[in-house]
Amino acid sequence: MKYADLHVHTFYSDSTFSPEEVVACAKDKGLGAIAICDHDSTDGVEPCRIIGKMLGVEIIPGIELTVEKADADIHILGYFMDYTLGWFQKQLRQIQKARVTRIHRMVEKLNHEGLKLKADDVFALAGKGTVGRLHLAQAMLKTGGIKKLQDAFDTYIGFMKPCYVANIRFTPQEAIGTLLRTGGVPVLAHPNVTGKDEYIPELIACGLRGIEVYHTDHRPSVVAHYEQIARENNLLMTGGSDCHGLGKGRVLLGGVRVPYSLVEKLRAESEKIRHEYR
Ligand code: AMP
Ligand code: ZN
Ligand code: FE
Ligand code: FE
Numbered sequence: 001m002k003y004a005d006l007h008v009h010t011f012y013s014d015s016t017f018s019p020e021e022v023v024a025c026a027k028d029k030g031l032g033a034i035a036i037c038d039h040d041s042t043d044g045v046e047p048c049r050i051i052g053k054m055l056g057v058e059i060i061p062g063i064e065l066t067v068e069k070a071d072a073d074i075h076i077l078g079y080f081m082d083y084t085l086g087w088f089q090k091q092l093r094q095i096q097k098a099r100v101t102r103i104h105r106m107v108e109k110l111n112h113e114g115l116k117l118k119a120d121d122v123f124a125l126a127g128k129g130t131v132g133r134l135h136l137a138q139a140m141l142k143t144g145g146i147k148k149l150q151d152a153f154d155t156y157i158g159f160m161k162p163c164y165v166a167n168i169r170f171t172p173q174e175a176i177g178t179l180l181r182t183g184g185v186p187v188l189a190h191p192n193v194t195g196k197d198e199y200i201p202e203l204i205a206c207g208l209r210g211i212e213v214y215h216t217d218h219r220p221s222v223v224a225h226y227e228q229i230a231r232e233n234n235l236l237m238t239g240g241s242d243c244h245g246l247g248k249g250r251v252l253l254g255g256v257r258v259p260y261s262l263v264e265k266l267r268a269e270s271e272k273i274r275h276e277y278r
Pocket of ligand 2: 009039134
């Protein structure tokens with residue numbers, strides 16, 4: 001049977017893996033398809049597709065957008081968007097620019113807390129990718145401000161911690177609406193990581209089509225809980241590892257996989273959305 005991992009990052013956001021490494025790893029794990037879901041960027045999709053064609057791994061275009069509420073940081077995955085649309089890429093470039101400013105602000109806050117660190121240390125780690133807090137945490141580890149990566153989030157830059165700075169503050173309507181207008185299928189990422197089920201009805205009202213029920217950080221009882229919510233609301237149940245290469249220590253790719261039939265369902269849903277919204 002053919003399987004897919006529907007949540008994979010590359011070095012076009014905060015994974016350490018190049019397209020070559022991601023696709024070779026997927027091939028090695030016996031996956032038939034992977035979705036490239038970088039934060040606020042689709043730049044990794046085309047390079048992965050070129051290598052995917054050579055190695056026989058299907059590359060599904062994806063993305064991971066951030067929605068911010070006063071008390072929650074919600075990630076929305078998109079699948080099968082038409083990522084070649086000019087207005088869409090323009091919007092992504094604006095978000096990427098705002099992320100650079102955000103890193104400068106978080107570094108200033110960390111400096112005030114006594115941590116010696118320069119924004120350029122962070123940008124060096126991000127390379128050509130969308131810069132984010134995982135790069136910041138890695139830089140903090142490198143310059144000796146913290147002892148282990150998780151301490152960066154738990155003490156300084158986790159959501160609402162003292163040195164946290166908000167993202168561009170996309171509303172659910174904006175993020176989900178953007179995806180729908182590109183023909184993308186909007187899916188709520190790792191709901192248990194967000195931990196705010198109370199926002200699910202609003203997301204559904206905005207046009208959410210699926211929930212990432214299967215995820216590296218979802219234990220069996222959590223999976224059962226979200227399977228039920230998905231069933232009750234007629235939502236697709238997706239899954240992926242959320243692999244960041246070595247960015248979070250261990251290579252997670254292929255650790256969570258779904259049957260390929262789900263890829264066909266997402267593709268069909270994207271077709272439906274294209275008829276409805278374009
Ligand atoms: P950003 O897009 O800049 O907000 O950063 C998101 C990245 O930071 C993702 O890779 C998350 O998995 C990671 N991250 C966010 N919060 C935490 C946390 N509390 N613990 C560990 N990683 C986190
Ligand atoms: Zn990430
Ligand atoms: Fe996420
Ligand atoms: Fe992710």
